[in-house]
Amino acid sequence: MCPRTIQSGAKNTAGPAGQGNPRLKGALGEAANAAARTDTFLGARYRRIVERRGHVKALVAVVRSILDIAWHLINDPGASHRELGSDRHQRHLNPARKTRDLVRRLQALGHRVTLEPTAA
Numbered sequence: 868m869c870p871r872t873i874q875s876g877a878k879n880t881a882g883p884a885g886q887g888n889p890r891l892k893g894a895l896g897e898a899a900n901a902a903a904r905t906d907t908f909l910g911a912r913y914r915r916i917v918e919r920r921g922h923v924k925a926l927v928a929v930v931r932s933i934l935d936i937a938w939h940l941i942n943d944p945g946a947s948h949r950e951l952g953s954d955r956h957q958r959h960l961n962p963a964r965k966t967r968d969l970v971r972r973l974q975a976l977g978h979r980v981t982l983e984p985t986a987a
Contacts, residue, residue, distance in 0.1 A: 869931070884927050892930075899929035909933070911953040 871882030886892075903913035909929050916925035940946055970980045 895930045895933055896926060898933055899926045902929055902933070906953050908951040908953060908955055911955065 869885050869887075871885065873880045873882045899909070899913070902909040903917075903926065904910065909932055912932060913925045913929050916928050920928075936948055940948060966982070970982070973980050
């Protein structure tokens with residue numbers, strides 16, 4: 868399930884994910900599909916990626932995240948998993964970046980946006 872990178876000169880493009888074990892891939896795909904409908908970090912990851920990349924690529928990204936979590940839990944006997952929460956990326960977002968992203972979204976919807984500083 869590892870995504871491939873195809874490189875030619877300075878150009879990098881995404882390639883198809885590896886084949887992997889068919890039984891494990893099927894089980895992880897079902898787990899990712901279920902996780903996508905939850906209010907967890909994995910569900911938020913799916914919703915963020917599906918907006919710009921599509922359903923299948925978002926599911927592969929969630930499968931990869933599940934594999935990373937499982938590997939860390941198996942590899943380190945003292946490790947434990949802590950749910951990061953569905954708002955993890957919103958909490959750590961730079962305010963200037965958030966403003967820029969919201970302005971771009973409004974402009975994409977056909978609005979003209981002018982920002983004025985608030986009176987302090």
